[in-house]
Amino acid sequence: MKKDLLEGVHNAIQELVKINPPSFLKTSFISTGLAIYGAEEINAIVDTVLEGKLGLATKGYEFEKEFSKYIGAKKTLLVNSGSSASLLAMEGVKKYFDINEGEIITTACGFPTTLNPIIQLGFKPVFVDVDETYNMTPENIENALSNKTKGIVFAHTLGNPAKIDEIMNIAKKNNLFVLEDCCDAYGSKYNGKMCGSFGTVSTFSFYPAHNITLAGEGGAVASDNLEIDKIMKSFRDWGRDCFCNAGQDNKCGKRFDFKIGDIPYDHKYVYSQIGYNLKPTEIQAAMGIVQLKKIKGFNKKRKQNYQDFKEIFSNLEHHFELPKINPKADPVFFGLPLTIKNPKIQRQDLVKFLNQNGIGTRYVFGGNLLYHPAYKNINHKICGELEQTDKIFKNSLWMGIHPGINKEKIDYIGSKFNEYIKSIDKAR
Ligand SMILES: Cc1ncc(COP(=O)(O)O)c(C=O)c1O
Known part of the structure; x- marks a missing residue:
């Protein structure tokens, strides 16, 4: 491979990325996860x-x-x-x-x-x-x-x-x-x-x-x-x-x-x-090697985003529970889980409202997988009650916390949560 030709290709790609950046830099929708690369x-x-x-x-x-x-x-x-x-x-x-x-x-x-x-x-x-x-x-x-x-x-x-x-x-x-x-x-x-x-x-x-x-x-x-x-x-x-x-x-x-x-x-x-x-x-x-060099920076940003989210949700603690963190744990959150506390908040209604306002959400995967059709007939045992699992199945969701999200977006998310809470208070 001619070195100068390859250098030309690299430079062209660099220029192209500046003109037409990967989608995470363009999208206004706040998604739950994004590939962040250059x-x-x-x-x-x-x-x-x-x-x-x-x-x-x-x-x-x-x-x-x-x-x-x-x-x-x-x-x-x-x-x-x-x-x-x-x-x-x-x-x-x-x-x-x-x-x-x-x-x-x-x-x-x-x-x-x-x-x-x-x-x-x-x-x-x-x-x-x-x-x-x-x-x-x-x-x-x-x-x-x-x-x-x-x-x-x-x-x-x-x-x-x-x-x-x-x-x-x-x-x-x-x-x-x-x-x-x-x-x-x-x-x-x-x-x-x-x-x-x-x-x-x-x-x-x-x-x-x-x-x-x-x-x-x-x-x-x-x-x-x-x-x-x-x-x-x-x-x-x-x-x-x-x-x-x-x-x-x-x-x-x-x-x-x-x-x-x-x-x-x-x-x-x-x-x-x-x-x-x-x-x-x-x-x-090949892509992974480059990404791995960036992981510390990515994770630092996730941790900062968690702190910013915590501030927002500390004012909404009557309505939502942030996750408990074990005393010896130092998490890099993949997503920000929330469990609804206020019985007036209907999860499906809330996530629709957030989606309409450009904020992506997910449920905690299967919530309780035993309720899903695939697992109806599996050979299994349950030890104790699955009380908290059921609560998560019914009342939890999570939002993106990835490095494509910043303080401005978190403040916007906070404003939409507050708007939603006001709307249900009014409807009472
Ligand atoms: C906890 C957990 N385990 C396993 C998987 C499966 O990973 P993949 O989608 O790469 O198959 C996921 C996917 O997001 C996950 O969140």
């Missing part, structure tokens, strides 16, 4: 395509190394979504601990694909309630333990850390694995340590609404357990036995010396798991 990311993608590198290769490994450093895990594997990450994590612990059935303590308050692999891989979910942090509590987990319990699976909801070190203690005492879904929580800390550095395996999503994005989709699994990492890699890469990275054929030296029975067989095509293909592309990794 010429550096576009140039990284263009370079990768021009190099002819499309399938996962060296940029993928570079991203994995850098992400491991960021999270504080020994190994990261890049995958094509946060949902794939949850599936791989469950396959990894299932194989490593050699378990095929049993109970897994989890929550119904969350994203479906945190829960789904429990069901898909033949385990029985045992649902416990969450508290005002929107997370499962160590007390509820302890109450749900039985001699069939194999593991604990949960997400730090919307970036608000659960009491993860207490949860890890329960797991250690009872020989359980923990899958820590950090799709919404990378950068959040508990007791000074990164979320994602505690669990047996932790999972991440790089879908555009998240803290960083990888060209549209992406995810990762991270673990300190090198054996589980190896198993997950095999499941990710079609189930193959060989652990050589793509583009590093025969690094293991076994490729042409392997036999299935008496038949010499190319080790590259020997399968030790019934696997999937959950790999992302090199293009995604």
Whole structure:
């Protein structure tokens, strides 16, 4: 590639981005999540395509190394979504601990694909309630333990850390694995340590609404357990036995010396798991490397936005509850959750009003997944009442807090909430 030609392309892209910036700089709608990127990311993608590198290769490994450093895990594997990450994590612990059935303590308050692999891989979910942090509590987990319990699976909801070190203690005492879904929580800390550095395996999503994005989709699994990492890699890469990275054929030296029975067989095509293909592309990794360099700045802005939102909602505390934050938690919120306190406020009416005024909202994913059609007939157990989960199902919502939002937009959101409250007061 001629260096000066490529420089010209980079400069042209930089100029184009100035004239026609990515949508987050143009839109007036305050969305719940946005991919925030510029010429550096576009140039990284263009370079990768021009190099002819499309399938996962060296940029993928570079991203994995850098992400491991960021999270504080020994190994990261890049995958094509946060949902794939949850599936791989469950396959990894299932194989490593050699378990095929049993109970897994989890929550119904969350994203479906945190829960789904429990069901898909033949385990029985045992649902416990969450508290005002929107997370499962160590007390509820302890109450749900039985001699069939194999593991604990949960997400730090919307970036608000659960009491993860207490949860890890329960797991250690009872020989359980923990899958820590950090799709919404990378950068959040508990007791000074990164979320994602505690669990047996932790999972991440790089879908555009998240803290960083990888060209549209992406995810990762991270673990300190090198054996589980190896198993997950095999499941990710079609189930193959060989652990050589793509583009590093025969690094293991076994490729042409392997036999299935008496038949010499190319080790590259020997399968030790019934696997999937959950790999992302090199293009995604190239964008990810640039995004990862920006993550600290992105997260700083999210934390500032949370402070500004807190100020606004401290004047509305009779109407809405902000999330409780555990004493040792230091969250980087993915979204700002609110639970309606004032019985006069109808959630559906409020979100319509906000939408009409250019403010996006979401519910807390499934709220209580057990009410959704897909889960009507699943084999499960509920331990205790799901009182807070139901409250969230009926009365909670969240708004964007991402770096595309600033003080001016937060003040505008505050003014619209106040206008809405006045309108319902008047209607009384
Ligand atoms: C907590 C949680 N887990 C898992 C996922 C799934 O991630 P993905 O959309 O990358 O599959 C999401 C998606 O936003 C999520 O919020």
